[in-house]
Amino acid sequence: MSVNASSLLPYVEKIERRRPLSDEARAAFLALPVQLESYGTYQSILNEGERPDRCCLIVEGVVSRYKSLKNGRRQINSFHYAGDMVDLQAAILTVADTGIRTHTPTKAVRIDCEDILDLAEKYPEWARAFWFDTQVDASIFREWTLNVGQRTAVERVAHLLLEISARLESIGQSDGKEFVLPVTQADLADAVGLSAVHTNRSIQQLRHSGALRTHGRKVVIENYPALAKVASFDRTYLHPEGPRR
Amino acid sequence: MSVNASSLLPYVEKIERRRPLSDEARAAFLALPVQLESYGTYQSILNEGERPDRCCLIVEGVVSRYKSLKNGRRQINSFHYAGDMVDLQAAILTVADTGIRTHTPTKAVRIDCEDILDLAEKYPEWARAFWFDTQVDASIFREWTLNVGQRTAVERVAHLLLEISARLESIGQSDGKEFVLPVTQADLADAVGLSAVHTNRSIQQLRHSGALRTHGRKVVIENYPALAKVASFDRTYLHPEGPRR
DNA sequence: CGGCGGTTTGATGTGACTCAAAAAGAGTGG
DNA sequence: CCACTCTTTTTGAGTCACATCAAACCGCCG
Numbered sequence: 001m002s003v004n005a006s007s008l009l010p011y012v013e014k015i016e017r018r019r020p021l022s023d024e025a026r027a028a029f030l031a032l033p034v035q036l037e038s039y040g041t042y043q044s045i046l047n048e049g050e051r052p053d054r055c056c057l058i059v060e061g062v063v064s065r066y067k068s069l070k071n072g073r074r075q076i077n078s079f080h081y082a083g084d085m086v087d088l089q090a091a092i093l094t095v096a097d098t099g100i101r102t103h104t105p106t107k108a109v110r111i112d113c114e115d116i117l118d119l120a121e122k123y124p125e126w127a128r129a130f131w132f133d134t135q136v137d138a139s140i141f142r143e144w145t146l147n148v149g150q151r152t153a154v155e156r157v158a159h160l161l162l163e164i165s166a167r168l169e170s171i172g173q174s175d176g177k178e179f180v181l182p183v184t185q186a187d188l189a190d191a192v193g194l195s196a197v198h199t200n201r202s203i204q205q206l207r208h209s210g211a212l213r214t215h216g217r218k219v220v221i222e223n224y225p226a227l228a229k230v231a232s233f234d235r236t237y238l239h240p241e242g243p244r245r
Numbered sequence: 246m247s248v249n250a251s252s253l254l255p256y257v258e259k260i261e262r263r264r265p266l267s268d269e270a271r272a273a274f275l276a277l278p279v280q281l282e283s284y285g286t287y288q289s290i291l292n293e294g295e296r297p298d299r300c301c302l303i304v305e306g307v308v309s310r311y312k313s314l315k316n317g318r319r320q321i322n323s324f325h326y327a328g329d330m331v332d333l334q335a336a337i338l339t340v341a342d343t344g345i346r347t348h349t350p351t352k353a354v355r356i357d358c359e360d361i362l363d364l365a366e367k368y369p370e371w372a373r374a375f376w377f378d379t380q381v382d383a384s385i386f387r388e389w390t391l392n393v394g395q396r397t398a399v400e401r402v403a404h405l406l407l408e409i410s411a412r413l414e415s416i417g418q419s420d421g422k423e424f425v426l427p428v429t430q431a432d433l434a435d436a437v438g439l440s441a442v443h444t445n446r447s448i449q450q451l452r453h454s455g456a457l458r459t460h461g462r463k464v465v466i467e468n469y470p471a472l473a474k475v476a477s478f479d480r481t482y483l484h485p486e487g488p489r490r
Numbered sequence: 491c492g493g494c495g496g497t498t499t500g501a502t503g504t505g506a507c508t509c510a511a512a513a514a515g516a517g518t519g520g
Numbered sequence: 521c522c523a524c525t526c527t528t529t530t531t532g533a534g535t536c537a538c539a540t541c542a543a544a545c546c547g548c549c550g
Contacts, residue, residue, distance in 0.1 A: 049481070067391045069477055075391040089384070092377050094489050097384050097482045117490050120372060127365060127372035132337050134379045139334070139342050141386035146312045146320040149393040149438030153506070184528065193394030198506055200529060216515075232314055236294070237342045244339050245362050398538070429496060440539055445498065461547080 005030040007059045007109045010083035010171075015129045017170075018242030025123045032119070034109040045100040045108065046087065052096055054110040056087040061106025062182040065098040066190070075148075076191040078140060079103075079164065079183065083171055088133055091116040103183045132243040143237045148193035151232070156192040157202040158231035161212070161219060166235055178220045206230075250275040252304045252354045255328035255416075260374045262415075263487030270368045277364070279354040290345040290353065291332065297341055299355040301332040306351025307427040310343040311435070321436040323385060324348075324409065324428065328416055333378055336361040348428045377488040388482045393438035396477070401437040402447040403456070403476035406464060411480055423465045451475075 008030050015021065021029075036059070039045065045063060046052055060082050068074040077098055080086045086100055091113045120127040140163075147156050164181070168174035183191075189199040206212050211227040213220040221227055228234075253275050260266065266274075281304070284290065290308060291297055305327055313319040322343055325331045331345055336358045365372040385408075392401050409426070413419035428436075434444040451457050456472040458465040466472055473479075 065387075067387060069391070069395055073395040075394045077387045077390055089380050092373065092488045092490070093380050093384065093484050094486055095481060095484070097484075098387060113489065117373075120376070121369040124366040124369070124372065127369065127376065128337065128362075131365070131372065131376045131379060134376060134383060135334050135338050138379060138383035138386055139338065141383055141390060142310075142312060142322045142343060145322055145386060145390045145393060146314075148390060149320045150314055150318040186528080195507055196528095197508080197530085200531095201506090204530085236340060239338055239340070239342075241339055243337045244358065245337070431496080441496095442498085442540080443538055446538090449498085 004034050007036055011057055011085055014083045021125055025125050032111055032115050034111055036109050039102045039106045041104055043102050046096055048099040050096045051094055052090040053113050055090050055113055055116055057085050057109045058082050059107040059109060062103045063100055063106055065100050067098050074190050081171055088130060136239045139237045153194050153198055153202045154205050155231055157199060158206055158227050159233055160192055162231050162233040181217050181219050249279050252281055256302055256330055259328045266370055270370050277356055277360050279356055281354050284347045284351045286349055288347050291341055293344040295341045296339055297335040298358050300335050300358060300361055302330050302354045303327050304352040304354060307348045308345055308351055310345050312343050319435050326412060326416055381484045384482045398439050398443055398447045399450050400476055402444060403451055403472050404478055405437055407476050407478040426462050426464045
């Protein structure tokens, strides 16, 4: 298998887990010219306000999308893992309303926006796949707004941990019980709209309640039902059922 | 013009403001069979968790999408106005992760999800239009997460008012300075993650600063630059520039 | 003129923030 | 394997923004 195909495969697998592609459509995607790039920890992939001409598919590592205010406060909008097309929005929106940066050493491939649009134009199934992907993204954003807008500190942190767990599980990096937390508590704080100190205290509270344990970066969910209950976590919003068509 | 076409026209106009459609594509949309429905104030159009088979296009009135917690707390995720296809997500996501309800007397047309998908399959320009619409939606959700996650009470309220103003302006219901606020303060509160009381006090603060005035439901922006500054409002996230293609 | 949704006010409580510093890990080089 | 540094997590103390509760007020409509 070519370098291209092997780095693009995780995304195809993610799409086909939801709904199989025709051989022709799959092949067309895997034949796209790509450019593999490596990043260190906390490196910028895209800045807010830029006009990117390429999309970004994560091959390895963890990145986040964020928006920031002039006073320095930052909101992380989403975390992305291997197989995620982070910047699908770049294909059709000309100006980036979020920045993208890494949280671990990361490998990513860049795909030309025009190639994505051509694919969507030629293959309705790809148009639908990209659209579905964007809809799931949007659904997650809605849940995050609910999270920071209405839940208490402990609930927010619990919810985020469960989401991370679920998403890592879908790419084989968690067994649903135990996973390596790919980000620091300060980053979690930026994602749930709390201070780092209070995020830490919320995690401690979850530990003391017996819902989870941590060993360094490793998180062990001790009592999933209890954790899901405090977080009111319901994975419907991740839309694991796939698209209607 | 048929009843169908006249109620569907506002959406076509919104789409074509961004990028013109081919005559054929336009005609195909306007020929869709639709069902016009009327709702009163605070009526439910869709409940969380349902499996709708039709999308919903607002002809007249204001509706919101929301998510709620078992303790009764509610987060409004978006407001929608005439010409908005509120429930485009229903076309491709099988289960609704948000509810939809009206805030004013509302007229809406229901379009079969399968018709939407057929249109996207047959006309790549429609597939792109729907995808773009969803991307803009997602961008607004990201901004709302930033709003509730990182801004202070006064900033949040100012930002929401400016967004409402900008969106009403694009459909001719505001001149950019003066508009009729289509929702109550309690609803604003649910949208910005504050209590109704504190939302009220934040509005008062904006009034006392001279940034805006209110006469009943009418809002008059007295000092747009000042208001935009406190809100750090920048309409880039509404993507008025339209799609790349 | 009475009733009702919506707005406004006041008083009080508290969850989360800030600042600052200590403790614990993780990585690097001698 | 230990010393050193840098990052991340944890602790403590004091403060403030926003929540809650309850009641008054206002404007609109029948």
